[in-house]
Amino acid sequence: MPNTLSRRDFLKVGGAALGALTVSRFVPPRVVAAARTAGLLDQNGDGYIPTMCEMCVWRCGVLAKVEEGRVVKLEGNPDHPNSKGKLCARGQSGLMNTYDPDRVLTPLIRVGQRGEGKFRKASWDEALDVVAANMLKIKEQYGAQAMIFSSTHNLSQVQFENLLYAFGSPNYGTQRSLCFNAMVTAFSLTYGIEEPSRDYTSVKYILLTGRNLLEAISTSETSDLMDAVARGAKLVVLDPRFTKTASKATEWLPIRPGTDLAFILAMINVIVTEKLGDCEFTARYAVGCDKLPAHIAFYTPEWAAKKTGIEADTIRRIAREFAAAMPDALAHPGWRTSNFINSFQTERAIATLNAIVGNVLTPGGCLNAENPEASGITLGKPSQPPYPRLSSLRLDGVPWKYPLVPLKLGVFQELRDAVLTGQPYQAHGWFIARQNPVLSLPDRQKTLEAFGKMDFIVTVDIIMNDSAWFSDVVLPEASYLERYDPLLPVSGKVFIRQPVIEPQGEAQSALWIYKQLGERLGLGDFFQYQDEEDYIRQQLAPLGNYSLEELRLHGYVEPPAKEKSQEITFNTPSGKVEVYSETLANAGYPALPTWEEPPSPNADQFYLLTGKVGQHTQMGTQNNQLLHKYEDYPRLWMNPEAADKLGLKDWELVEVTSEVGSVKVPVQVTPAIRADCVYLTPGYGHLSKGLRTAYGDGVSDSVLHVTYVDPVSGGQALSQTFVTVKKA
Amino acid sequence: MADKKRYGFVIDISRCIDCRACQVACSLENSVPLNHTRIWIHDQGVQGTFPKLSRTFVPYNCMHCEHPPCIEVCVSGATYKDPNNGLVLVDQEACIGCGFCVEACPYDARYLDEKLGVVDKCNGCIQRVEIGQKPACVATCLGGSRLFGDLNDPASDVSIALKNAKSLFRLDIEGKDIDTDPNIYFINAPQSLTSLVTSDAFKQQGQAVPREPKYTISEEGWKKVLVPAIAAGIGASFLVQATYFTKQLIEGEKEFDE
């Protein structure tokens, strides 16, 4: 596909002389020249350039169709295992992020009050000098730890971490505690792997809990699931909402929020007591299964029925069907699973359920205890001196308050209390890169108050997101179609994100920004690369004799596969699947999956559920005009029974109030939700007037969310907020 | 003409997940203006009572009918059915943007591009198909719901899917002077498709598909009154002249033959 020329292209080649003129006018030479050298573009600057998507964190391979220096279409790269030639709505619309009329194209320095949105344009030199001077001032006055650094999962994050560790601050906020901390911590402790990959090739029975795969889309996995369902695989969905995933399910069980754990425990109970599990597998690869029967005996389907609201017979039947499909049965680990403070235990139970049906790592097994991103490939990196020793406590309480939370995950939402109380010490500066904590953290008011305590805030982003709106300096990053990022190994291949067009305005790549800033902070030794291409060449070096041009032409290189050891080992202390975890026992937590009662709302309250829609990624894409075009207006879902009680009609404006805030939003009366729940699509309600498409669209659930932290995994319990609803 | 192509879509209702990747892909591939779309996903919403619920998505676009009402009304010949592949296409250079076809299409599959002043619609991504690619919507369909190909070719994706289909529906309109004979085949729908797309709620919102094709009163009027009137006028003037001429011939041209 990339090498096929359209008829029009042929015509253009014919008029090459004229074309050359056009190109020289429209396209600055750097990107086009490089792409031509790599054989990707014809004389006229037209062609397909392989790169990688950044509309969510799934990272599909993309073929960007370029015409005269503009991206005109994005296609899924058939060579990439995450896209397999397809892209979701967000991936398709990616170029509208790049061509967003609200792009920040020059560095901006605030001139008005914070939040007024008054900025002046500045040169990179001036802006970087201002940022460096402020950061150094804070370092001198209060120590490096007074600077908070936060960034959301992205390919340049390695250099972001480099910057913060070189600067010497332990305070690192990621989105992970708002997302998959529960899954990652639980599976790390059970399988020794953060996120096991799923294999749908032979699956016959799929149990989805907390995974709305057809709306929270992961391109290849969503496709695989639909193929499996079309093939006749059974799909059971546990969800208080009748999602689009539920609409395709064989069976939808509207479970009471927070009680998935009880359902899974009861399934384990049935499988273990009726001896339906894979004894051979558990005996060989797992520890603690012998302790299960006694531990699990209490969790009968009858017990679970009271908790979950699902009949005992149904639970029993599903457990038996699940075991009968063994080992082609899959209980999905979920993704953004931090719903209740018991989510960690839920994840542990899911891990255990998979283990006892022996679907892990076996041929045709559905769970691969393999990180899809690691693939055993070690990339090179520029040499650098050792980081300064960190002597101060982390403000987010890891590990002194949350001993089991991995350092690189952190507990982001805890930071603000430390900022507001000044305990254990006062933070004074905040460096935000490609993240929007104002909307992503629960309890927006608290985040804004924390912003108010800051002497200096700097944000790196491509548009004026809400956090940038409240910042002192905004640094314009090149969009993912305009820049290089560090390489990413996927399934034995090493993929590149490369610029397909010249950056617009004065936007620059994160690699460039961090290096420039590092040099101004006197940390030049930590950024030993000339430019982005040099960085990637250094990454490529240990893989063999690959040239950057070769990598650019194909979008990936495939180093010879390392021999996989026949022996299956797990990266846990015992080397086996730890159904019984010594680590947990030592830390004072239950060593086996154990029921924890989640809080429940009062009679006049509703569970406030959060979720995903297939057209948006968190709070980052609402300003994309094409996604805005095809989105549904975000309303508050409410069951007709509950709406009747409150006397509410469809589209009527209601006031939703939690203990931290309240919003006014039209109601959507739908039977697709339990009567004790309401649901609000997240990511809306932007504060920044610099987002002309998104501003004024919908309301933010972060206004309502109360901060609850799972003590084991540090995950934010996003569905544990209870709200009252009344006519506005 | 056995080797003539008949391009059409097969849409597997059971596999559409309403992700709208097709709509976005189409918008970009064909530079569809932000206030228009060429693909729709008909969604009746959640049906049934809690917890026995169902929801079905019916994606559609131009049906590339065998007998398209839009062509019937096009005055400039801009809309035509490609004789080689059966796609209903719009030649925008010939289109004057009067919108008669927009009103006539029972599937509301056409829109008027205000900026260009012309009508636009799904063209089966012919620009891609010609060079061996799939249409943008089909290429990126996550659920594998959309298929496109030559319905006359028994080995094509669409023919194979049709052969294996559990159920088959078309949104055909048959009336006294209309039979659209659409080329979108909906397969594996859980129930009658008509009930999914022409519910009372949709009718109230004017969103039921298909609807009765609209032919503007004026247009009907031309056909019934004005055209015969003009024909009669011209005919009469001929008749008068003929009489006059004959009369002259008989009487001779005295004045000029001196």
Added chain:
Amino acid sequence: MSKPRMGSYKNISIVERRRLREKKYKKHNLANILTHWFNVGMWALLLPTGIAIISSPRLGLSPVWMQELFRNMFGGAANLIKFHYTIGFLWIFVLLFNVLLGFRKYFVPFAISRMLLDKDDIQWLKTKPLQMLGLMKDKTLPPQDAYNAGQKLYMYVVILGTLGIMVSGPVMALKTLFPPIVKQIAQPLHWVSVFAIVAGVIIHVYMGAIFPEEKEAFFSMFGGKVSAWYARAHHEKWYWEKVQEEMDWEEEVAREIESAAGADPQPAPAKSGD
């Protein structure tokens, strides 16, 4: 010079008739002639292409073979319609240019002197159609101006029709400027205007080019002149106007000579042939 009874040309002597035949009156100026033939040429191009464009089977305004023929000839509907646009705009531009350029000098006087209907015209209109049908043969037609009442009436049709075409055509061609409803209304306006003109043009062409009695009218569209006999026979009022003009002129010349003879006798200037 006493005027004979209007309309009674049949008793004029053969000698007088010959004299009248020799004598020429200028009926059309060069601008008129050129504009007329330009108009003819444009219509010859616009009418068939226009008919061939109207493709709607539901309207059935034009035969399919014609549509196919023209589309093949021009290489597709787009080229056909573009050709029609181009010629159409050229036609509008030149015609408007001519009319506006000569608006005060030619058009307004023309309209006043030759287009207004008088009592005779009304009478003519009452009689002529019946005569054409073979009735009231004994009744003589009232004398006519340079253009007879039928022609005058048709002039209004042509002017209104032309305006209709000139307005509705660009509305459809400049497709971005108007909302669809305007373009929908423009279509029938365009067709009706064309049909109205065409219905008359058929008579006009027949009378002008084929009908033997009107041969002179046809050739006058090249030379601009008609014989006095023709004028006397068909446009009697105009003929007498011309005669009156001549007489007035002769009188004036005579007066001039008289007054000049008093002071500075000079030979009389040769009589201009107009």
